Amino acid sequence: MSLRNRELLNLVVVGAMTALGFASVYIARQAVVSTASLSYAALFFGLYLVAHLVARYAVPYADPYLLPMAALLTAIGVTEIYRIRPGDAFRQGVWIIIAVGVFAATLLVLRRDYRRLESYKYLFGLTAIGLLALPALPGLGTTVNGARLWIHFGSLQFQPGEIAKLCLIVFLAGYLREKREVLAQGRLKDFGPLLVIWGGAMLVLVETNDLGSALLYFGIFLAMLYVATGRLLFTGIGIALFLAGSYFIYTQVAHVHERVTIWLHPWTDHKVYCALTGQTALRQDCGSFQLVKSLYSVGNGGFGGTGLGKGTFETVQGHPLIPYLNTDFIYSALAQELGLIGIAAFLLLFMVFVLRGMRIALLADDGFSKLAAAGLTFGFALQTFIIVGGILRIIPLTGITLPFVSYGGSSVVANFVLLAGLLLISNRANAPRDR
């Protein structure tokens, strides 16, 4: 069977699973949702059929599993968003249509040779910095939940960090391919760029008050540096610098300090000072409210879950029990309804996606492609780890999106561009040599 036919077959399976998902939400919540939910599955299948046809034309030799997996993840996301707030699912659906459009455009524009992007690497680098600086501009940035990650034009909110991440990976792939031999020698003066980027990550951290983003960008940088140079020492030094810098910021910036305290001691037996209200309260009722409520949701899932549509997210009066449920905490919602069995399968999907991505990096035959594929894939894995690890108290909680799943336009669009990038690289690697 040809690669694209395999992809089509997988998409049919995904379409059937989506229909089942929406059907079970509909059955469980008949009082709240309508039969229209069932048309979502058809809509999505149609949409991905279009994506498939574009892929068939533009990247015939690309990996056949990535698109179906991305489709399944977005479908799981939309199903859960629909179950939480049906209105949001419609907006998310519109964003997915836009994202598939951007995906198709990316494939079509870059189908001949994406490697020309390499010559614009500094432009990408500057764009990344510019995008990251945007939320800091007065009048444009919004502080949500103590972190400055959003910009808004009128009613439209946008998280420029998601796009900046992709630009950064393209820049690093180009830059590191060029400088890798020099860097690998490990002369002291070559640590310059490393220090500059470390400084940049720390600036982002101070600027946005967000530990998660800094960790994500710096983690991607270190991973790509390692792939380019093969020097584990650089990564070690980088991690040490990051930890030292983070510790310093932890002692200086109250918001970051608060986040770490919440992570280490989410529950208190006695009332402590609560910065939100200025009074004293138990920490689980104040600073760690979100983390704790989300953990209760995960815990309530148990082994088998409550079943799609049957989780408890609201009080009897309809007040939400868990904040930011369809964006930052969608994992907690899914964990409650799918249970350990379902959520483990869900995480395995991420693992398979990462394996396919890394396989593309292995098969690619030029440095730029290898670095870009490894960077994109690692960025995907690390972002998943940062948000879910934060929810599960492995690391301090920071609000970033779960790739493909969370509600949010910029995130969905950026991840589809990431997917397009991986397909382009894969297509080139698998294509017959005698073109």
Place this chain on the structure above:
Amino acid sequence: MNRQITKLAVASLILLAALIVATTYWQTWASAGLAERQDNAIQRVAQFRIKRGLIRAADGTILATNVRKNVDGQTLYFRRYPTGRLFANLVGYSTQVRSRAGLEQSENAYLTSSNANLSTIFNKTLDKIKGVTITGNDLVLSVRPSVQRIAMQQLAGKCGAAVVMNPKTGKVYALATQPSYNPNLVENHFDRIKTTNAPCQPAAPLLNRATNGLFTPGSTFKVVTATAALDSHKFTPESTFYDPGYCIEYGKQVSNAASPDGPVESFGHPTLAEGLQHSINSVFCNVGKALGAGTILEYMKKFGFYKDPPIESPADEKAPSGLYNGGRLFFPSHPSTQVDPGRMAFGQERLAVTPLQMAMVASTVANGGVEMEPQVLNRVVDSHGHTVVRIDPQKLTRVMSPQTASEINSMMVAAVNNGTGGEAAIPGVSVAGKTGTAETGTSGINTTWFICFAPADHPQVAVAVTLQNQTGFGGQTAAPIAKQLMQAVLSPRSKK
């Protein structure tokens, strides 16, 4: 670069695998702990879909039931308590806004069918698959509304508590505390509960004084001291003392209590038995000095002091009895220097005890020296009427020899027949009892006590009654209440 990419792939997979491990932790090992957290609103709301089990008294009276409501297309079950404040502090409540208390909290697993019995798990899974409402297991308690009602009426308008139990089985017949509250108001009218008036500060209507209230035991503690004195073979009931009306400790006089009709009495050369009969402080002061605080503490521990009483109430609704220092339970590492044994022997020092603990002391004497576990739960019954668990009487420990128990029994009978406890005497029944009048620090205001059991030769009921802020003596204030409670158990049909 492929070597590095392979390693990076492994690292990425480890990161993601860590997420699976952490999720497994929260959804299996930590799941129960999370569910028990008081601020876990998800659990609370989710459990309103479960038809909680009923709570019944021993005679079948329903103490907690459900009201069905349709909200947002879902069927939810809210609690209602038909007997109102009668059993409020024992049964507790299960609400959305204030979580749970009492047996509703501690027995939540049974009431929601989340207990780990095989048959319950089977039934619940079957209900889940069939999509029908999960029904909890019912609790059948040992408490008797007829006895409880008398206790609540007698305590009404006062601050105090009463415990009535079977000394042979440990089954509790009544566990009363006043002021109380109406559990049906907790969800929506909690402010009305907070403004309860009572002749004590704070009124604390939510406090279960029977299991969680700490009071100075006064002379009822002489039963513990006498146990230590006789069981350690340092004294016999016939040991004689010289009583000038006071005992000298650290060079100072520690007086006997003033008699109801005059100044401090002196009894000449009383025996230990007479010391208990007439509640003579100087006798026990001398016993305490001779025994040392260490020996008394040893017997306190045997009686279960320094531990939460093993009744089914939630851990935060019961308190250990013992010495308290600055509001904290205090077990002296060097009793001989840290504790005043003379005052301790007649129940002052820094002693603070729960009425339940004193009821356990009376029960132990009644039961020939063997202490039984106090229990309010008789049976757990599933929704089909099958008994899931039967809670059998549980022997805790032998506190004293049968001979010591029999000697103290006789001494307590004398206290009722011809001593301070006369008000508790029941015609035709031999009653054993001990009065207590504990100083509170405010002159003329006492905590009064009576602990007793009857019939003395084959005990069927043991009682402890405590009243706060009394001007009279334990024999006048608490003993008459205890008498009525004993009668209610001994002839349940004549007293309705």
